[in-house]
Amino acid sequence: MDILNLKALLIAVLIFVPIERLFALRPGQKILRKAFFNDLIYALFNGVPISLGLIAAVTLATGTVGQLIPVSFSSSISSQPFWLQVIEIIAIADIGFYLAHRMFHAVPFLWRFHAIHHSIEELDWLAAHRVHPVDQVLTKSASLVPVYLLGFSSSAIALFALIYHAHGLLLHANVKLNIGPLRWLIASPQFHHWHHAHERAAYDKNFAGQLSFIDALFGTMYLPGKAVPERYGVDDPIPPTYVEQLAYPFIPKGKIHEAPNSSDA
Numbered sequence: 001m002d003i004l005n006l007k008a009l010l011i012a013v014l015i016f017v018p019i020e021r022l023f024a025l026r027p028g029q030k031i032l033r034k035a036f037f038n039d040l041i042y043a044l045f046n047g048v049p050i051s052l053g054l055i056a057a058v059t060l061a062t063g064t065v066g067q068l069i070p071v072s073f074s075s076s077i078s079s080q081p082f083w084l085q086v087i088e089i090i091a092i093a094d095i096g097f098y099l100a101h102r103m104f105h106a107v108p109f110l111w112r113f114h115a116i117h118h119s120i121e122e123l124d125w126l127a128a129h130r131v132h133p134v135d136q137v138l139t140k141s142a143s144l145v146p147v148y149l150l151g152f153s154s155s156a157i158a159l160f161a162l163i164y165h166a167h168g169l170l171l172h173a174n175v176k177l178n179i180g181p182l183r184w185l186i187a188s189p190q191f192h193h194w195h196h197a198h199e200r201a202a203y204d205k206n207f208a209g210q211l212s213f214i215d216a217l218f219g220t221m222y223l224p225g226k227a228v229p230e231r232y233g234v235d236d237p238i239p240p241t242y243v244e245q246l247a248y249p250f251i252p253k254g255k256i257h258e259a260p261n262s263s264d265a
């Protein structure tokens with residue numbers, strides 16, 4: 001077991017379990033809800049393949065394309081004020097995230113990986129961990145490879161990674177959180193819950209991970225007042241356990257028992 005994941009998980013439990021009790025969007029939803037133990041396995045073990053894949057992608061990019069970037073350019077990036085670097089990283093990384101995420105919805109073969117994440121039927125902070133490693137390595141590479149190539153300082157990237165992780169858990173949490181007009185700028189739980197909605201009007205909307213205004217710019221934002229979705233999930237025949245879910249995208253469609261009315265929407 002990856003000890004770092006265990007520590008991050010314990011901190012998340014201490015923060016998010018009380019927040020979800022105090023500000024529950026669905027007060028009737030149990031902590032030990034459907035697929036809780038499967039998502040716990042993701043939280044404990046899935047970080048290892050994701051980290052290895054991401055390290056490989058960044059090493060490959062910086063060792064090849066990165067060699068073409070003048071040192072004077074990288075040092076002008078890393079010598080900016082720390083806070084400015086963090087804001088720039090969030091913007092650059094989320095544009096990469098938006099484009100990769102949108103592609104995972106649009107390309108049927110890629111959707112098979114991303115459908116694992118959309119199979120969540122009861123959203124909470126723990127469910128955020130249910131992501132296929134191939135999906136995550138490619139999406140996080142789209143976010144982080146440009147950031148590493150441009151030469152941002154490692155401490156600014158580290159703070160970004162912490163903010164990104166905490167924000168990601170909050171987006172999936174079972175919480176009612178009103179951030180007022182800021183919701184048109186920053187991704188809120190309501191914004192991301194609509195991304196998971198099993199409702200036709202909300203399909204392929206709200207792709208951004210942190211900055212909701214990217215969706216506004218690209219015309220993919222869906223925030224109907226204060227409403228929240230009635231249900232989450234997909235019709236795809238996603239199997240119930242971790243190992244089966246990792247294998248799912250690689251199994252030819254004909255070999256999987258299809259649920260009635262299944263679709264790739």
Ligand SMILES: [Zn+2]
Pocket residue numbers: 101105114118195
């Ligand atoms: Zn998605």
